[in-house]
Amino acid sequence: MAKIALALDVEDLDLAKNILREIKDYKIIVKIGYLLFIKGGVPLIDFVKNLGFEIFLDLKLHDIPNTVYNGVRSASELGIDYLTIHALGGREMLIRAVEGKKNNLKLLAVSILTSHSDDYLDYIGTKYSLDDLVLKLAKTSLECGVDGLVSSALEVKKLKSSINKDFLAVVPGIRLDKTAKDDQNRVATPEEAVKNGADILVIGRPILKSEDKKKTIEFILKEIDKVK
Ligand code: C5P
DSSP, rough: OOOEEOOOOOOOHHHHHHHHHHHHTSOOOOEHHHHHHHHHHHHHHHHHHTTTTTEEEEEEESHHHHHHHHHHHHEEEEEEEEEEGGGGHHHHHHHHHTOOOOOOOOOEESSOOOOOOHHOOOOOSSSSSHHHHHHHHHHHHHHOOOOOEEHHHHHHHHOOOOHOOOOOOEEOOOOOSSSTTTOOSSOBBBHHHTTTTTTEEEEOHHTSSSSSSHHHHHHHHHHHHOOO
C-alpha cells in the first residue's frame, strides 16, 4: 500500500514537534527539508525517530561525486530512511551516491524540478524535450542503482510504463480538493496519484493547514486504501 510522507514545512521547531506528537500514532514518513534540518539538525532527527516515524531527508544533494558520497554516507549514519539527490549531478555522482548508502537508506533521484519549464532547456543547452530529459535522467538514475524517483502525479504513469524496472515513485503536488492548489500547478488527488502508480505521496499543506490533522490523515489513508 502507498505511504504518506508528511512534508513538515514549518519554520518553528517547537511547532514541528507539537505536530509530530499530535500525529504520532500514524505510520507515516516525515519529510524534513533544509529549513527545519538546518535549524533542528541531528537532535530533530532523533526526536522524529524516537516517535517511531520513518524519516525522509530532502536535501537534494548535487556536488562532485566524492562530496556526495560523503554526504550520503553521513546521512546513512543518522539512521534516516530516504534521501534525495539530483540526477543532473551526472552518472559518476549517482554511482558514488549509491556506494555511500548504508543501513537500508533509500536514495530518491530528482530529475528536473517541476518549477522549470522549457526556458530551462535553453539555459542548460540540451537537445532533449523536457519529457525526454526527465525519462533519460530517470532511466540513468535507476541504472546507477537509486531506489526511487521523485516525479509529478502526471509523469509517474509514463515513467512506470516506460521503465522496465521496479522503483519507488515519490509524488508531490497532492491535493484533497483540486481547487485548492496553493502554488502547485499540476495537482492530483491521493486516489489519482496511487492509480497512476505512486508509492509515496508527499503531502504538506493539505495536512498542515487542516483543522484536524488526524482526521485528514485518516481520510487520505482511506483514499489510498480504495485503490487495490
Ligand atoms: O504543501 P505541499 O503539499 O504542496 O508540499 C509539497 C512538498 O513537496 C514540499 O515540501 C515541496 O518542496 C515538495 N516538492 C514539490 N514539488 C516537487 C518536488 C518537491 O512540491 N517537484
